[in-house]
Amino acid sequence: MKTKRSLSASAGVAIISAAALVLSGCSADGGATAPEQTDSGGKITVWVDPPRVPAAEAFQEAHPEIEIDVVQIDGTVGGQTVKQAFANFDSAGSGWPDAIFFPSNDDIAWATGAASNYAADLTDLLPDVIDGYDPAVLSFCDIDGQIRCLRNDAAPDVFWYNKAFFDENGYTLPTTWEEYGDLAVEIAAAHPDKISGFLGDAYAVNRYLQAADCPTNDRLSESEVHINLDDPNCVRANELLSQMYDGGALTTQGIFDGDAAAAGVNLVMSPGAVWWGNYLFRDTWKIPAGQMSASAPLTWEGESSPTAGNEGGGLWGVSSHITGKQLENALTFATFVATDPAWQVELSTGLPGYGPIQDAWLAKLEADAYFADVPAVQQAFKDAAGAVAPYSYMLYDTGAAWTETVSPTLIANGSMSDALSTFGEELVNRANSVGYTVTAE
């Protein structure tokens, strides 16, 4: 009886617990050797996130001769489904798409890492396209001297402000980060419902820490990274954010929060990417036309040139596992989505990364007549790319480390310094966990 009982018991429990193993069910050993490059004879499969579906459709229209499968993928920034698929493809040695829009810019780290090596080196495959980019815009694709991706849109931060509000109240536009901090506190005291920045989204780390040139993503080599939140550059960002947060000028919400629009319409000024204008102010938060404007990125006191962060600005990759006609068609696709005005100028909401078509896109701002001072906005957009501080996308997700630590610490009544030191610890833990050697120097 005893035997029968424990047997049936363990069988029953095992089936219940088996679900715990579903996750590992698809596991296989990594480190598979690189398979041969294959050629389908021409047909290509491309993966795009929902906002980039029109790009693929425009390509189909322009190139009906190329047989193409367009697969719509989960576009969540920091999402894991694409990573999961690629981990499985790399283990199986097949299944990769021929070209992809990476949902997160961080994806370029694993896509060029030894374990995957998915993204083809485009340096010699598309030299003319690469020449059309400002090297500053393409710097995120430059991995150890090889260009491994193409930039969809340039996303440097400019300094956004509500011109109508500034004019009405007679405030002077700040030109340094320190002036921004002082004015933010002054405005918050005079207009308690107005805010001067968002802290709770993954790009806030770029907006403030990258803009301060704080080493969070300083890649030394494929296995070494420099992280140090005590660096003087991080300290100046900490001081700025502490001053503004304590003065009630910042919200713990993030720009993408489902309920951020209420705070968004009260934003009077903030550093923010060029795509904030159309995507956030006009389309998401529905701020009326004729209010928002942009100026050049801010400068740190004592420095001669401005420094800015960069928020996204998606990356296109091409598979390193294909050759022949299939590769040729994939390259045609990549060239089209990165450079063709049919997508980049007519349809895309972001400033094209590819230089020669930027002016055509900027000219559209005049026809849109949304911004308060269109020539100033156009100039700010042009100037911003050169101000972006160096930053490398890594195998750890800096934005996720930020969202998990900074706003939660502040909401739990911690100080900005507490929040940033928690963030720093989380970042080092993450970097160690994925296998980096972390140095503080």
Next chain:
Amino acid sequence: MSSTTLATKGTEPPAAGPRASTTPRRHRTRHAESRGAWILLAPYLALFLIAAAIPIGYAFWIALQKAPTLVNPASGFGGLDSFITVITDYRFSGTFINIFSVMIVWLPLMMVGIVGLALLVHASPGRFGSTMRFFYFIPGALSGIANFVLWVYLLHPTQSPLAPLWQEVGFGSLKEIVTDGNMPMILTGMLFFQGVGTWIIVVNGGLNGIPDEIFEAAKIDGANAWDLAWRIKLPLIRPWIGYAALMNLAYGFQLFLEPYLLRQISSGAIAGEWAPTQLGYAFAFTNRNFPAAAALSIILLVITLSIGVVIVMKSGLFGDEKEEKR
């Protein structure tokens, strides 16, 4: 004499004699019975092999491999290294603290809710009882994503019907409501309403299986409704309660979807590796460390298996108790 006695007992093979002629038929019957049993069991066994035994074995094998790292892409036999990687990970203990903090609130509420409501429904015969059973079931019918969407709406600080309550206690944004500290309460609410209806029906089924004679006999002995519930029904449905506890506990250890989606609605304020299963997911697909993911699965298996065995032993689940008493 002896041969007759043995044969009448019917439990041991009959000896030689007149009865011997029945032996082949009996053997045939047994043979047919066991064949029927195997046929009935076959679909389960096939699924058990595919969905449990083989993955478990495979997970053990994978867990003993060595994961390639950034510095050293070589793999091979790694012994127990991946278990050490998992246990020494900076998030490991935190993920278990997280799910325990939910289960300590949710499981007692869940069990009391299931049993209490099932007993109430059973004690209210006729239309009222069946109407209530239907009402309790409704939230359970909103399973998975539907239930989740409902909760996102309920938690929303401006659109929710509970919005005045949220604002009263000082919550102005989703990020302020969906915090680590509030996760046990939020998950308790989600899991309770999602599961309780279904389990009331299961436990009610157990109550319906008790013969009416027992209740009549108890009433004749002077038992009131309270005595019936406490002294008669509760002990008799113990296996069902055990089953409910076991399944809910197993669910608690496998929480994945709920924290995963709560992370999304809080725009990343909840850790991506909040529950152990999420940590396993991160090992596999962020760190590309499949051995560590497999090792974590095995750790979870051992925990749920041990708890499961204890519950099965204590509650007499699978009806072994009756046989034992015979």
